[in-house]
Amino acid sequence: MSKTVENKPIDRLEHYQQMSDDAAPSGVAVYRAAVEKWGVYDQIDMAIEECAELIVALKHCKRGRCGGVEVAEEIADVEIMLEQLRVVFGDAAVDTVKQRKIERLRELVEG
Numbered sequence: 001m002s003k004t005v006e007n008k009p010i011d012r013l014e015h016y017q018q019m020s021d022d023a024a025p026s027g028v029a030v031y032r033a034a035v036e037k038w039g040v041y042d043q044i045d046m047a048i049e050e051c052a053e054l055i056v057a058l059k060h061c062k063r064g065r066c067g068g069v070e071v072a073e074e075i076a077d078v079e080i081m082l083e084q085l086r087v088v089f090g091d092a093a094v095d096t097v098k099q100r101k102i103e104r105l106r107e108l109v110e111g
């Protein structure tokens with residue numbers, strides 16, 4: 001994704017202004033509230049940190065130093081931060097790219 005994001009209040013982002021709570025999937029309100037409370041750049045930093053924690057947990061799991069519970073916790077953290085990144089960068093852009101990549105994966109899997 002080549003789009004950059006400014007560290008301005010979330011309610012000044014164009015796609016944010018176009019979002020309605022009615023159209024938003026369940027749970028989105030809390031993700032939006034988190035971005036509003038802590039700001040775009042802090043939540044991007046948090047997403048980076050959570051991704052790093054998942055990487056560490058996966059490496060530890062491979063070495064037998066932790067179990068599935070610890071990995072599950074880090075997966076949940078990353079998923080929560082990914083939802084907030086969707087708020088920041090825009091749901092529609094992610095969905096469009098994701099659908100294309102899923103189709104590509106399907107082709108690879110099914111040969």
Ligand SMILES: [Mg+2]
Pocket residue numbers: 050053054073074077
């Ligand atoms: Mg974590």
